[in-house]
Amino acid sequence: MASAVHAQANWPDRPVRVIVPFPASGATDLVARVVTQRVAADLGQQLVVDNKPGAGGTLGTAEAAKAAPDGYTLLLTTSSTHAISPHLMPKLAYDPRKDFVPVAHVADAPSVLLVTNSLPAKTVGELIAYAKAHPGKLNYATSGNGTIVHLNTAAFSAQAGVEMTHIPYKGTALAIPDLIAGQTHVLFDSLPTGMPHAKAGRLRALAVTSEKRSTLAPELPTLAESGLPGYSSVTWFGVYLPAGAPPALVEKVHKAFAKAVQAPEVAESLAKLGVEPAAPRTPAQFGAMVQADSNRWATVIRQHKINID
Structure with a gap:
């Protein structure tokens, strides 16, 4: 001892x-x-x-x-x-x-909620409203079943009360081109991977998943302050x-x-x-x-x- x-x-x-x-x-x-x-x-x-x-x-x-x-x-x-x-x-x-x-x-x-530019939604509230007005039309990309990207979107969909079709990829890097092309509509991605596309105008960033605004993208609201109280991931x-x-x-x-x-x-x-x-x-x-x-x-x-x- x-x-x-x-x-x-x-x-x-x-x-x-x-x-x-x-x-x-x-x-x-x-x-x-x-x-x-x-x-x-x-x-x-x-x-x-x-x-x-x-x-x-x-x-x-x-x-x-x-x-x-x-x-x-x-x-x-x-x-x-x-x-x-x-x-x-x-x-x-x-x-x-x-x-x-x-x-x-x-x-x-934290992750960032990205949408394709072909969607009219410019805020989380507008995305939810669009999804509810067009049931079954939207799909979301992930990096595979059971990944944090998948879970983030599942939690978002449940709290927002929307239904979207799951399109799994082998990593978000493979999903990004289809999101840019409008073949998929929604993706939760890491900030380093997703934000360069948003800043270049190829995609639209709507919010971050963290409890508080991220110091890495302070201009983006949290999902919690965008109509999904308590959302934090x-x-x-x-x-x-x-x-x-x-x-x-x-x-x-x-x-x-x-x-x-x-x-x-x-x-x-x-x-x-x-x-x-x-x-x-x-x-x-x-x-x-x-x-x-x-x-x-x-x-x-x-x-x-x-x-x-």
Whole structure:
């Protein structure tokens, strides 16, 4: 016991492995590298990003769950593995609540609601009115069944009381040309991917999905202020330790990441990725946020009978 306490007190006295359960050069990987580079500089110890992609992030997450809870293996992941996949993949090799300890909320990536220019709607209210006046006419593009793009649109449709036809693509990059051409009508996309098309006049941006206006596109209203009160959705990025990690260690890791996220240069680098630093939260508050997110997506998935067959 004394040696364990001593090890925690000296953390980190050797390199720390940070499992990212998604491919290199993807959004989560890039966020992880920005943040861990700053954490490493602050701690004077190397943090090594270890990409373990596969099965929508669940393979690497399962591997992290089996690691020793000593602070030398961390998981930096997104809402996908902890708030969405558990409701789409019932045979997961991990339990997001039982196998992990929430440590730090790192960043959020809001989405933007885009429409094709051939639609007359210039506001969210006008889009909803048009969809209701033309039932069955509109369709929406997504990056595939069960993705955050799909869930965002399903939640929007349910709250707005509209019906649109789902057109899944293998990624939003493939969906954009058809949206520009008017073959599809609606798409929720990331800000870095979608906003250049809106600013160039090829598409129309109506709102962002975050609870508050995004610092990355402050001119756009939120969906909540556009007639859908309470609508809030972001892809969050967070750090976890395997279950069993001592509270003192959790707090130490939390403080390291919370400090890094507040650094101006980190915020600047994240902004280039379409990501905003997370508001300060304790580990317990982060865990509660994730659970609320999970409950919300469970309801959307169940109501819309969404699966990933």
